Each structure stands twice: as C-alpha cells, then as structure tokens.
Amino acid sequence: MNNKRIPGDTPATVKMPVPPHPQQRHAPLPWSQPKSDRHDASIDARTRAILESPSYRQADQDIDYLNTDATRGTRLQIDYQKAENLLTEHNIQHTIVVFGSTRITDEETAHANLQALNQQLAQTPDDAILQQRLKVARQLLIKCRYYDVARQFARRVSEASKILPDGQLLIMTGGGPGIMEAANRGAFDAGSKNIGLNINLPHEQYPNPYITPELCFRFHYFAVRKLHFLLRTRALVVFPGGFGTLDELFETLTLMQTRKLRPMPVVLVGETYWRQAVDIDFLVAEGVVDPEDRDLFWYAETAEEIWESICRWHRLNGTRLPCDCSDD
Known part of the structure; x- marks a missing residue:
C-alpha cells in the first residue's frame, strides 16, 4: 500500500493512499493470462474451445442468441427504444405522416418505364405479360400527379413550420420510394x-435519398414501426396505394374508431381512386360500419386543400397546429 501523505488539508496523522488508476495495475491479476500449457500440451486447444463456444x-x-424466440421481447424493446431515444434527442414533437404506393413515381421515371416496355413489346408484340405490364405502366403514368401533390404538400408543411423551433x-x-420519396x-x-x-425486409428496401440521415431508422418489427408512426403524428395523409397503404390506413381508422387513439385528421388524396378501392358507403349501408365512423376521414385533391383542411380540423377541435397562424 502507498502510504505517502497527500498534500492539502489531510491531517499529518492520517496515512491515506493515493487513489489507484481506474484501469491500470502495477501487478497483473492471476486470471489476466491463460493457463500455461507447459505441463499439458492440450491446454491451449481446450482454452480456445471455451473462448470460441457460443455459450461464452x-x-x-451474441447476435445468434439475440435472434432466438426466447429473446423476442428484448428485440421488441430495443427496436422501439433506439428510435424513441433518437427522436427525443432531436426534439421531434409533432409529425405529419404521409403514406402511399411505392410504385407511383415521378413523371420522368414513369415515362422511361413506359418507353422501355414499348420497346420490348415491339420485339415480341404477342407477349401477353408484356401487354399487361404496359397497361399497368400507363395507369401509373397517370398517377404521377400524386407524386407531385405529395411533394408539394410536404414542401408546404415544411415551409409553414420554419417559424417553429427545430x-x-x-x-x-x-x-x-414512390409517394414516400415524394414527401x-x-x-x-x-x-x-x-x-x-424504413423496415427490414427479405428483399432489401433502400431508403430514399431525401431523408435526413440522422432521422432515418430501420425497424425489424412492423408493429413497432407502426407505433412510431402514430406516437407523434398530428395528421395522416394517405395517397393511392396497395396492401401496405391500406394496412396503415385501416389500422389507424380502427384505433380512432375504438378511441384507442385520439381522433386526428385523416385525408385520402384522390377521391375517385379511393371510392373505387374502398366502398365505405357500402359498408355503412350494410351496417358493419357506423355512419359516424364515415366522418373519421375525408377526401382532397391538391396540396393546398390537404394542408388547409388539416389546419381547419385542428382549429375546430381546439388542437391548433403549432404552425397554423391563420385566423378562424
């Protein structure tokens, strides 16, 4: 023991040791080196087998262990917690969530896809599969306007929120990609x-390049991802889409219908599309949806209509958006 007196207010009669280094030692501990194989040539191999064992x-x-069924609860927790910590760290308090098809692209991309299919079909004009793909490509070209509306809407929201703290x-x-990229x-x-x-899928989904890098997350569980969509959102804007879009829309409507989630604006963009994709009036007439639940959403066509109706809903609800400075 080092019993040198430390200068200062310590009484001369007290022999207090100098505080030890938090990591370094003068003398190594017995277990800091593996047992020598001086008397047994098999010791090295046995020690190595222990160190390489999954149990050690x-x-x-231990990624293999963390991916077992037994640790699913732990994975769910950290899948949620990492994004929650970072969103809190970046002071993310309110969001507007935009959903829509990954297949609806900008007009330039849609034109290029259509042209490529036309060229292929010119080589094999009787190819029924190519003919069907060409028909779909023409429909997607028409839907490019939704890409533009999503982009315009997101820009409108972002410009309005510039008056707010980051x-x-x-x-x-x-x-x-698609509508998500546009927003x-x-x-x-x-x-x-x-x-x-983003979500981890068997076939990789690359994040679109317009996301703020420190605010792009990848989840393992759809359920945890859905939770983060709704924890901070002040409105849901839903463009034409398929299974994934319908899933997010109806889960949100169900949560609001049952009041597990406080009602908020849900705007379906493209009334003609949505009335054909989902006949809510039929469901109401059949008695499987209450008439009042028909009012959980409405339709809009333009970026300005979407934004103004969201702001108006919040004013009527007494939950004015932080950047809504318009008069009643």
Missing part, C-alpha cells in the same frame, strides 16, 4: 429535416 459470448454481443413539425414517411423530397426541397421509418 457476452449476451448483448423539430416541432416534421414530415414522416415509411422511408421507401421526403418535398421537405428536402424546403430545406427542412424529415423522417423516414
């Missing part, structure tokens, strides 16, 4: 931060 891996660094009202999407791109155009919640 530290639990939080992070107060941001666009959030599923992080992928992230609109916020990017306005110089605003924006959020993408």
Whole structure:
C-alpha cells in the first residue's frame, strides 16, 4: 500500500493512499493470462474451445442468441427504444405522416418505364405479360400527379413550420420510394429535416435519398414501426396505394374508431381512386360500419386543400397546429 501523505488539508496523522488508476495495475491479476500449457500440451486447444463456444459470448454481443424466440421481447424493446431515444434527442414533437404506393413515381421515371416496355413489346408484340405490364405502366403514368401533390404538400408543411423551433413539425414517411420519396423530397426541397421509418425486409428496401440521415431508422418489427408512426403524428395523409397503404390506413381508422387513439385528421388524396378501392358507403349501408365512423376521414385533391383542411380540423377541435397562424 502507498502510504505517502497527500498534500492539502489531510491531517499529518492520517496515512491515506493515493487513489489507484481506474484501469491500470502495477501487478497483473492471476486470471489476466491463460493457463500455461507447459505441463499439458492440450491446454491451449481446450482454452480456445471455451473462448470460441457460443455459450461464452457476452449476451448483448451474441447476435445468434439475440435472434432466438426466447429473446423476442428484448428485440421488441430495443427496436422501439433506439428510435424513441433518437427522436427525443432531436426534439421531434409533432409529425405529419404521409403514406402511399411505392410504385407511383415521378413523371420522368414513369415515362422511361413506359418507353422501355414499348420497346420490348415491339420485339415480341404477342407477349401477353408484356401487354399487361404496359397497361399497368400507363395507369401509373397517370398517377404521377400524386407524386407531385405529395411533394408539394410536404414542401408546404415544411415551409409553414420554419417559424417553429427545430423539430416541432416534421414530415414522416415509411422511408421507401414512390409517394414516400415524394414527401421526403418535398421537405428536402424546403430545406427542412424529415423522417423516414424504413423496415427490414427479405428483399432489401433502400431508403430514399431525401431523408435526413440522422432521422432515418430501420425497424425489424412492423408493429413497432407502426407505433412510431402514430406516437407523434398530428395528421395522416394517405395517397393511392396497395396492401401496405391500406394496412396503415385501416389500422389507424380502427384505433380512432375504438378511441384507442385520439381522433386526428385523416385525408385520402384522390377521391375517385379511393371510392373505387374502398366502398365505405357500402359498408355503412350494410351496417358493419357506423355512419359516424364515415366522418373519421375525408377526401382532397391538391396540396393546398390537404394542408388547409388539416389546419381547419385542428382549429375546430381546439388542437391548433403549432404552425397554423391563420385566423378562424
């Protein structure tokens, strides 16, 4: 023991040791080196087998163990917690979530796809599969206007929220291509931060390049991703889409119908599309949906209609958006 007296207010009669180094030691501990194989040539191999055994891996660094059924609860927790910590760290308080098809692209891309299919069909004009793909490509070209509306809307929201402290009202999407890209791109155009919640899939979904890098997340569980979509959102804007879009829309409507989630604006963009895709009036007439639940959403066509109706809903509800400075 080092019993040197430490200068200062310590009484001369007290022999207090100098505080030890937090990491280093003068003398190594007995277990800091493996047992020597001086008397047994098999010791090295046995020690190596222990160190390489899966059981010896530290639990939080053992990917194989963390991917077992037994640790699903832990994975659910950290899948939620990482995004929650970072969103809180970046002061993300309110969002507007935009959903829609990954297949609805900008007009330039849609034209290029259509041209490529026309060229292929010219080589094999009787190919029924190509003919069907060409028909679909023409429909998607018509829907390019939704890409433009999503981009315009996100830019409108982002410009309106510039009066707020950073992070107060941001666009959030599923992080992928199509309508999601358009919304992230609109916020990017306005110089605003924006959020993408990507998902791990068997076939990789790359995040679109317009998401703010430190606000792009990748989830393992759809359920946790859905939770983060709704925790901070002040409105849901839904463009034409397929299974994924319908899933997010109806889960949100169900949560609002049952009041597990406080009602908020839900805007379906493109009335003609939505009335054909989902006949809500038929469901009401059949008695499987209450008439009052028909009022959980409405239709809009333009970026300005979407934004103004969201602001008006919140004013009527007494939950004015933080950047809504318009008069009643």
